[in-house]
Amino acid sequence: MVRLLACATLLACAAVAHAETWHFTYQGFHDTVTDTFTADRRLDGAFTGTDHDRDGVLTRSEISSLVLHGHDYVACEADSNEYYHCGADAFSYALTGALHFSAGEYGSDPEGWVGGGHYYIAGDGEYGYRYTPAA
Numbered sequence: 001m002v003r004l005l006a007c008a009t010l011l012a013c014a015a016v017a018h019a020e021t022w023h024f025t026y027q028g029f030h031d032t033v034t035d036t037f038t039a040d041r042r043l044d045g046a047f048t049g050t051d052h053d054r055d056g057v058l059t060r061s062e063i064s065s066l067v068l069h070g071h072d073y074v075a076c077e078a079d080s081n082e083y084y085h086c087g088a089d090a091f092s093y094a095l096t097g098a099l100h101f102s103a104g105e106y107g108s109d110p111e112g113w114v115g116g117g118h119y120y121i122a123g124d125g126e127y128g129y130r131y132t133p134a135a
Contacts (some may be wrong), residue, residue, distance in 0.1 A: 019048050021048040023044075024045050025042055026122075028040075029126070032125075043120065044069065045066070046066075046067045047065060047066045047067070047091070047101075048063060049063035049093075051095065056094060056095045058093040058095070059091065066101060074087070076105065082110075084106075085105060086104075101120070102121045105118060115130070116128075117129055
C-alpha cells in the first residue's frame with residue numbers, strides 16, 4: 001500500500017505542468033496616418049503561461065506575463081486605478097499557432113483634460129494617442 005501511494009504521489013508530481021515562455025515578432029506595419037507601409041517596423045513580444053486545463057489553448061487566466069516592447073502588461077495591472085489603466089485585457093494562444101491579444105495602458109487627469117494611451121491589438125494594430133486642451 002505504501003509503495004502504491006508513493007508511486008501515485010510521484011506520478012502526480014510528474015504530471016504538474018510547468019510554465020513555458022513563447023516569443024513572437026510581428027514585422028511590417030501599415031501607417032494609417034501617412035498611408036504608407038513600414039516594412040522594418042517590428043513588435044517584439046513574449047508571454048509565459050501554462051495550459052492548466054490542457055485544452056490546447058492558453059487563455060488570459062493561464063498567463064503570468066505578456067511583454068510587448070519590453071513592458072509587461074500582466075505585471076502592470078496592479079498599478080491600475082480610477083485614472084490609469086494598464087493591462088492585458090484579452091489573450092488567447094492556440095498551441096497550434098493562433099495568437100490573439102489586446103493590451104495597453106491609458107489614463108487621464110481627474111478632470112479629463114489631459115490624457116493619452118498606447119494600445120496593441122494582435123492582427124489589427126498599434127495605437128497611440130494624447131490629448132490636451134487647445135492653446
